[in-house]
Amino acid sequence: FINALGMRHIGETNARIFARHYHSFDAFRAAATAAADEDSAAYEEMLSIEGVGALVAGGVISFFKDAGSRTAVERLLEEVTPQQMAAPAATGSAIAGKTVVFTGTLETMTRDEAKAQALALGAKVSGAVSAKTDYVVAGPGAGSKLKDAERLGVRVFSEDDWRAFIGRKSP
Numbered sequence: 001f002i003n004a005l006g007m008r009h010i011g012e013t014n015a016r017i018f019a020r021h022y023h024s025f026d027a028f029r030a031a032a033t034a035a036a037d038e039d040s041a042a043y044e045e046m047l048s049i050e051g052v053g054a055l056v057a058g059g060v061i062s063f064f065k066d067a068g069s070r071t072a073v074e075r076l077l078e079e080v081t082p083q084q085m086a087a088p089a090a091t092g093s094a095i096a097g098k099t100v101v102f103t104g105t106l107e108t109m110t111r112d113e114a115k116a117q118a119l120a121l122g123a124k125v126s127g128a129v130s131a132k133t134d135y136v137v138a139g140p141g142a143g144s145k146l147k148d149a150e151r152l153g154v155r156v157f158s159e160d161d162w163r164a165f166i167g168r169k170s171p
Contacts, residue, residue: 096122
């Protein structure tokens with residue numbers, strides 16, 4: 001929901017970070033409104049969230065300072081109810097805190113299902129391979145991401161090996 005609002009500097013990853021931290025849209029909105037005062041505890045808390053800096057916080061704060069944005073959010077909330085974001089279910093999982101990239105064609109699940117599964121186990125999911133990537137799951141047709149992973153020495157899994165690693169059986 002947060003991602004869909006079109007706030008500056010807030011994409012899917014930052015929206016997820018805020019949703020996980022605040023758990024509900026109401027809590028997020030209240031914190032963003034209170035954080036407009038840079039001397040407030042709300043502002044300090046927002047800056048203390050891993051992955052959130054002054055630029056990202058500023059985008060959120062500016063959005064909620066704008067009367068037009070607030071009105072649009074109120075109208076939207078008359079039509080939809082944002083779901084609460086649960087904390088990651090398995091912070092003790094083998095992939096908790098790890099960065100995972102999926103590439104190629106996945107055969108037993110969609111990419112969205114794979115992503116949701118990894119996120120539920122506490123992983124971060126990225127669309128690009130970098131030195132910060134921990135695991136790459138490569139299906140048939142994997143291309144440059146697989147080559148980047150091999151070049152960087154990132155551990156690469158087949159889809160079946162990945163499912164075994166995270167403890168999920170194939171359907």
